[in-house]
Amino acid sequence: MHIGELAARAGMTKDSIRFYEKAGLVTGRRAAGGYRDFPLEAVTRLHCVRTAQTPGFTLAEIARHGEELRDAPDRAEALSALYGDKIPVIATRMAELAALRADLHARVGTGCPLRVAGRAGRAG
Structure with missing residues (x-):
């Protein structure tokens, strides 16, 4: 999906998505014509980023821990541990x-x- 559709689905601006993309929190590939093309799971990823910011996680922490969470055998337990550390x-x-x-x-x-x-x- 293009950045405008992603922005609408995620409830944020295109500038926010570009910022998160530069921070490595969401990735899109360049489609024909130079447009960004984001996978559907980018919507969920952006919601997770916003949710993680609420208790005070920085974007750097979110980026660092995001990979850990994706690879964790029990994501709920891993997320609970991160919250406990916070x-x-x-x-x-x-x-x-x-x-x-x-x-x-x-x-x-x-x-x-x-x-x-x-x-x-x-x-x-």
């Missing part, structure tokens, strides 16, 4: 964001966003 990464990021939120709260209403309330004379 949980501590998300927990760390949540802690970092909570600290950032607390820091921003301390700066609000100080008259100077570089000054943290309760730390007179120190720039934060």
Whole structure:
């Protein structure tokens, strides 16, 4: 199928598909006239990419783990393990964001966003 049909079926733009193609997440071959021709399974692949981005997997991680998942004897188990590995990464990021939120709260209403309330004379 041509890129326009793939975009419609996958619910994304042609530019997104071109981006994912450059990242190696989906492949199409050049048909006559220079048009990209994608297999039907590219729709499923693109849905998997979008689904994997939701819990925070980067495109590099998706590309790297995609091959592992295709070759895994039990894909559900392999995917479950990848999700399990992602949980501590998300927990760390949540802690970092909570600290950032607390820091921003301390700066609000100080008259100077570089000054943290309760730390007179120190720039934060």
